Amino acid sequence: MDIIRNDNFSFLRMFMLLKREWTANRSKLLMQGGILVGILAMIYFFVIQSSYEDDYGVSNLDDDAAYILVFVMAFCANVAAEISASLICNNLASKSGKINSFMSVGTPLEKYAVRFIIYILGAVILLFLAIFILDFIRICYVSIAYPNYDVKSIYTVICMEFPHDASYSIAMFLLAPSAFIFNQAFFTLMSSITPTYTFIKGFAVSLAIGVVANLFFIVVLPLFYWIPLTKLTDTGFCALLIFASVMLLITAAVFHIIAYYKFKETDLR
Amino acid sequence: MIKVKNITFSYNGFMPIFRNLNLDIQEGGIYGLLGQNGAGKSTLLHLMCGMLTPDDGEIIFNDKNVRLRLPSTLCDTFIVPEEFDLPAITMAEYCKINAPFYPKFSVDDLKANLAMFDLDYEGNLAALSMGQKKKAFMCFALACNTKLLIMDEPTNGLDIPSKVQFRRFIASHMTDDRIIIISTHQVHDIELLLDHIIVINGNDVVINSTINSICSKLNFYTSLEPIDETKVVFSSKTLGGIAYISLRNDSDEESELNLESLFQFCLTQPEMVKAILSDNKPNNEQ
């Protein structure tokens, strides 16, 4: 049993802990995942119901639903990832949960990795799988039920239907994912600081920061010398987007590291 | 062996629970940790498991600092807390996912333990009452055969037949290389099981001795009429008369320890208790 008595990080032991966490919380995790997918499905259903009409005589109609869904699903994915990230330290919300976590046999990194895999990675995988499958169902259904529409997948819309300039590509494929990762990391950090009612508190904090940031950038800064966005060249704008993305990713990484250390240093107090 | 070295601890920074606490606990015994509510029994136990961080000092178990929460220490430690949650799975499944973390775990022990409490190996843990959950968890805890086993108020919430089962259970599980620490404020529930006593009161350890060494130094008896004797160090009125504690001569026959009396003595005159029992060196006992 040298795996167990080894004080260094061990993948095998981490998988044992992962299996333990899954088996012990199977029903709760399945329910949480089920609710998530269920809500996405309901939104899909609603959008489909309101977007497509039988239109006799007119064919090759634009698939407006797909455009709407790009933004709706981006928003939902963000919120879902944030809620999931809020739960990463939920096991430390109660005394018995803390005791269970502290006394389980493994290094702090292994224990944190297990929570990370489930609530950060697992959530993202589940989200994108769910959206992919739901969209696939939508395409199949619309192709059959409303053949007068030129139905497209969300992916096609993202890749092909918006203007193809550099700044768009950067915004869509670098800035948006960076923002997603940043949002998730922010709520991960909030969870490690306050494991109870994390999402509400995180939402309140981000609202407060948003208000302050808005005030700063829109009211305070223009009072001083500042390059208005419209005067930027295309290259300048792209550089700004890339800079913003990198800053978001670095901050997200910092948030995750701090979250891990808060998790590691938690006490029974 | 557990070495508690110079532990200072407080929850809020104002009122210290412990100040420069020192304590050595050897293998091969059932230790009773006694103290009033709020004296710090649970705090001390949590510190021993590494779940609380001391403001100063350290606790060493198996040559490692317990606060590091190293796997090598954790796999040899098990705590049965006062309150805990069990997942909604069968004991068999629970065993399958948890037992691999404890190198000395034995399934046969677990099944034998469950039999002692009339519990089912295939039964769902969520279907058990609070008392049964406690018993089931204790069965698993002892089957892990960890060197250090801690039980925080284990008889709380157990009905009287269950307490009998509990005593039988613990009595049959003593081994020479194990440390079993049981904390309680219900002295009568476990007093006959113990061979070491630790009493904490007022931020400090008042007693850390074997029952044998206490009985070699003190006499305990009850009398219906008041006795005037110079060797009496403590007396208190009880239902059966007046309970006395007096200093023992070597020629006196040894008496049975009256734990409740001794505990009262600790609460009222801790310094005298320490002075009487202080030349006791637990390391040299037996």
Added chain:
Amino acid sequence: MNYSSNKAIYLQIADNICDKVISGEFEPLARVPSVRELSAAYEVNVNTVMRSIDYLAANGIIYNQRGIGYFLCDNAKEKVLNIKRESFLKGEIRYFFRQIQLLGIDGEQLQSLYNQFINETNNQQ
């Protein structure tokens, strides 16, 4: 088992074992349960049981076969009865006599009451 606070626990356990020897529950030359089993049955610490065992061995009721365990002596029952008789004659009987004296029952009355008691128990059997 309910323990009283008068007598040392280990002696109360030894007494209980002696009662079992008299009643025949523990037969001569039979193996005494292990210290672990006894401590569980009596709900006490192993060391307490060890003291009881030592007491019984010192009084010749049980003996130790090294490596195997403790066994009841062949004449365990007689030994136990002897010990109980001695203890009764030393202490309890005086208390009984004091009661008799206080209640004003004389020797002859005592003898006839005892004969009556013997007849009754014989008839019950």
